[in-house]
Amino acid sequence: MTDPVQSLDDAELHGVPLLRVDAVVKRFGGFMAVDRLSLDVRAGEFFALLGPSGCGKTTLLRMLAGFETPDSGRILLNGTDIAAVPPHQRPVNMMFQNYALFPHLTVRDNIAFGLKRAGLPRAEIAARVAEMVALVRLEGMEKRKPDQLSGGQRQRVALARSLARRPQLLLLDEPLAALDKKLRENTQFELTQLQRRLGTTFIIVTHDQEEAMTMADRIGVMEAGRLEQVATPRQLYEAPNSRWVAEFVGGINILEGQIESRDAGRMTIAARDAGHVIAAEPLHCLTKNDICVAIRPEKIRLSKRPPASDAGHAAVINRLEGIIIGVNYLGGQTTYQVKLDGGAVLRVSVANMARLDVDAYNVTQRVVAWFTPDDCVVLDQ
Amino acid sequence: MSGRRIFASPARRAAIAPYLWMLLFFLLPFGFVLKISLSHTAIAQPPYLPVFDLAHGFAAIKAAFAALSLDNFRLLASDDLYVLSYLRSLVVALISTSILLAIGYPIAYGMSRLPARWQPVAMTLVIVPFWTSFLIRIYAWINILQHDGLLNKVLLALHVISVPVVWLSTDTAMVIGIVYSYLPFMILPLYATLAKMDSTLLEAASDLGSSRLKAFWLVTFPLSLPGIAAGVLLCFIPIVGEFVIPDLLAGSNSLMIGQTLWLEFFTNRDWPVASAIAIVLLVLLLAPLLIYDRLQRRQLEGRR
Numbered sequence: 001m002t003d004p005v006q007s008l009d010d011a012e013l014h015g016v017p018l019l020r021v022d023a024v025v026k027r028f029g030g031f032m033a034v035d036r037l038s039l040d041v042r043a044g045e046f047f048a049l050l051g052p053s054g055c056g057k058t059t060l061l062r063m064l065a066g067f068e069t070p071d072s073g074r075i076l077l078n079g080t081d082i083a084a085v086p087p088h089q090r091p092v093n094m095m096f097q098n099y100a101l102f103p104h105l106t107v108r109d110n111i112a113f114g115l116k117r118a119g120l121p122r123a124e125i126a127a128r129v130a131e132m133v134a135l136v137r138l139e140g141m142e143k144r145k146p147d148q149l150s151g152g153q154r155q156r157v158a159l160a161r162s163l164a165r166r167p168q169l170l171l172l173d174e175p176l177a178a179l180d181k182k183l184r185e186n187t188q189f190e191l192t193q194l195q196r197r198l199g200t201t202f203i204i205v206t207h208d209q210e211e212a213m214t215m216a217d218r219i220g221v222m223e224a225g226r227l228e229q230v231a232t233p234r235q236l237y238e239a240p241n242s243r244w245v246a247e248f249v250g251g252i253n254i255l256e257g258q259i260e261s262r263d264a265g266r267m268t269i270a271a272r273d274a275g276h277v278i279a280a281e282p283l284h285c286l287t288k289n290d291i292c293v294a295i296r297p298e299k300i301r302l303s304k305r306p307p308a309s310d311a312g313h314a315a316v317i318n319r320l321e322g323i324i325i326g327v328n329y330l331g332g333q334t335t336y337q338v339k340l341d342g343g344a345v346l347r348v349s350v351a352n353m354a355r356l357d358v359d360a361y362n363v364t365q366r367v368v369a370w371f372t373p374d375d376c377v378v379l380d381q
Numbered sequence: 382m383s384g385r386r387i388f389a390s391p392a393r394r395a396a397i398a399p400y401l402w403m404l405l406f407f408l409l410p411f412g413f414v415l416k417i418s419l420s421h422t423a424i425a426q427p428p429y430l431p432v433f434d435l436a437h438g439f440a441a442i443k444a445a446f447a448a449l450s451l452d453n454f455r456l457l458a459s460d461d462l463y464v465l466s467y468l469r470s471l472v473v474a475l476i477s478t479s480i481l482l483a484i485g486y487p488i489a490y491g492m493s494r495l496p497a498r499w500q501p502v503a504m505t506l507v508i509v510p511f512w513t514s515f516l517i518r519i520y521a522w523i524n525i526l527q528h529d530g531l532l533n534k535v536l537l538a539l540h541v542i543s544v545p546v547v548w549l550s551t552d553t554a555m556v557i558g559i560v561y562s563y564l565p566f567m568i569l570p571l572y573a574t575l576a577k578m579d580s581t582l583l584e585a586a587s588d589l590g591s592s593r594l595k596a597f598w599l600v601t602f603p604l605s606l607p608g609i610a611a612g613v614l615l616c617f618i619p620i621v622g623e624f625v626i627p628d629l630l631a632g633s634n635s636l637m638i639g640q641t642l643w644l645e646f647f648t649n650r651d652w653p654v655a656s657a658i659a660i661v662l663l664v665l666l667l668a669p670l671l672i673y674d675r676l677q678r679r680q681l682e683g684r685r
Contacts, residue, residue: 067584087587100585104603113599114589165589 017076018043018201019064019169024073024083026059026225033059035225036073043168046195046202048216050209052248056225057205061171064203065094077169088117093167097174099158101146107133107157108142114165132160135194152183159191163200172204176211188214209249213237221245237296241284243379246294253300253346255293256381259286266316266373269293273343277318279376290381297349299375302336302367319370320346324361336361338369411663418656419449429653453657463641463658467665470638473552473627474620477559478567481616482609484560485567489608490601492568493575500576507565507572519558519629526554526630555631559620567612574608575601607680614673618666638662 017040026034034056041047049057062068063075066087075083082090093114101110111132115125133139136156146154155175162170175191176184192215195202206212212219213233220230228248229241240246243254257271265281269291277293306319325345326337331352338346346369361367420429431445457463492503510518525531526548533545548554578601586596624639631637636644638658646655 065584065588067587087584088590088592092588094585094588096581096585098579098581100579100581102582102585102600113586117590117595161589 017041018045018078019203020074020076020079021060021064022074022076024060024063024070024075026056026063026068026070028059032225034063034070037225037227039220039227039230041169041201041203043201044199046192046215046217047204048212048219049203049205049222050212050219050249051207051222053207055222057207057222058173060222061094061173061203061205064169065092065171066090091167092169092171093162093165094171094173095158095162095175097177099146099154099178101154101157101161103146106143106145107138107149110146110157111161111164113161118165128164132164135163136160151178151180152187155179155187159194163198167200169201169203172202174206175204177206177208184211191215221248223248238377239283240294240377240379243292243294243381246377246379251297251347251349253295253297253344255295255344257291257293258289259291267378269378271342271344274320274340274346275342277320277376278316278373279378280373282378286378287380291378292381294377294379295346295371295375297335297347298333298351300346300348300369300371302338302348302350302361302369304361304365304367306368306370316373317370318373318376319368321366321368322346324363324365324367327361327363334360336367338367340369414656414659416449417652418453418660419451420653421448421450421452422651422653427652428650453653454661456654457657457661463638466636466638466641467661469635470621470623471665473555473559473637474617474623477556477563477620478613478617480556480560481563481567482613485564485571485612486605486609488564489568489571489575492572493578504572507568511565515562516625518562519626522554522558522561523549523629526557549630550632552631555627558626558630559623562626563616563620566615570611570615571605571608574605574611578604607677610673610676614669617669621666622662 019039019041021037021039023036023038024034025032025036037056037060049060051057059068063070063083066082066085070083073083074081077091082092102113105113108129111129112125115128120128129142133142136159138153138156138160141149141153141157146157149157155178159175162172176187179187188211191202195215204212204215213236216233218230218232219236221228221236223244229236229245231239231241236245236249240249246252247254255269255271255274255277257269257274257277260268260270260276262268262281266278267281269277269279271277271293279293320340320342322338322340324336325339326335328335329352333349333351336348336350338348340346348369416433417429420431422428423430431448433442433445435442488507492500492507495503528545528547528549530548532548533542536542537545548557582600582604583596586600587593591599622639623637624643627637628640628643642655642658642662645651645658
């Protein structure tokens, strides 16, 4: 069975990696912050490290910048091991979460800081600063000090400063966390545009999955010092490789159960509190018989009667009956909680296509929740 | 500007307290001293003339005003004794403050780099000498610095010197005493500035290509300037007027202005001249304060 999502990723992986992280370990006392982690990032890629706080993503980023030294393993940049190179000698720059702008220097001097250290001639520094100022649209602000700027402007100064040295690799530690929601959405877009234009390799650390999905070419999901999955946003969402990733990225319904039979790319699963579910055979191997079926809320459809069974497809549609126990209207979509007769509660989100609520369901209404076997992802419990 | 409106009226009334304090304990006494400095000495009680006496009516007060003069200030300008005393005080304060900064900065810097749980301990160690009386500590220095004192014994034992050195009653002894006594006043404001500095700034400097030394010089040092200014002022100003330490540790051949003032007041019982000395000292010390104030104001403006 071919998976269009999978082949997309293969095409992306063909370049030579700019950065290779090879079995890197970092402990803090007894705490394993990064646990034998390996990762390739190719030149020009926008890569996101996504994970809950404390998963080791920031530690990994700090090792790439040189602020932490790995206990073991190698960090190869263009094939050279830089694990022991101090930060000020790496062709890598970092944009800090709190921006770390020098409060005593003007915008211009902040941006010029790294260029002066590199010993560039004066004229070239001036030209590069002007270029950076234009790049982040801060014209006219050059003489201001950081505390005379708004949060968004500070963020842009930090970005300009970290890009001024034209690093091969730019590390961004939660670069948008300090901005409010509206500004964050605009900036996500700008940052992506900027990265495309410059062609610089970006590695961004974030705990915000929407941010990672919006901006990154590929996302590495981290948990407890390990990479759970490295994939394109689409693959991560539609084909998570573990229950943990499925639950971490986006909302999902999980039905636990056992495999009863497998036949022609379909498997019949006895779900513990939802009856029988027919799901597509997954690409990855299942190690145990105890599995779970994961279905995204928007993949499930609701109807008052079972969907019309045209003979050909009737067999491969899962129909689970239940009653609505909760309705959350969110504007663009409505989320329903459906308590199945088997006991499980499904979350179903329905796009509100029409302005008038012709299709809306009410609490206590009996409905059929239905989805196809291809809507299901089967994962180990 | 809008801050003013935030204060409800009870809060605004409370804000008067510091001004009341200033009026009672600074401006009023200053007025007395200023008036005495414009009087002339007399063998009387109080030992100066004229005296404002409301009992003799408005005319008497008018006459008293007419009797005020700047003679004492002319005396200060004309007699080398006073000018030299002022100069000596300024030079001693300058030298001592420089040494204090040179010693205090590394200590404060070291303290701010200690692990968080050790910083309060270091802080306590800096403050702990205050628990002993200041005078006793200065007397202890006399003990250490005298001919057969601890310092000479140690230096002799180490063969650094072959005959005892005269320490006591020298300017060296005085500077040692001053530096020792004022060190906490230099360390604490420096430590306060250095400790609150964001360490990611140093990481950023390093990330942008500066070595540790460069990062210190380009980031840590300029950002600690307010602390340096506070520490320097906190030491320099009282050292200029210092009386006890030079009196106990320095020789008697040249006097600091505090000692001269003491002589005029107690030995000569010349209150008007002593007051004039105090007024001039105050005006002299106003200069560094005004500079500091301007610096602070510039910083605040930068923040707006």
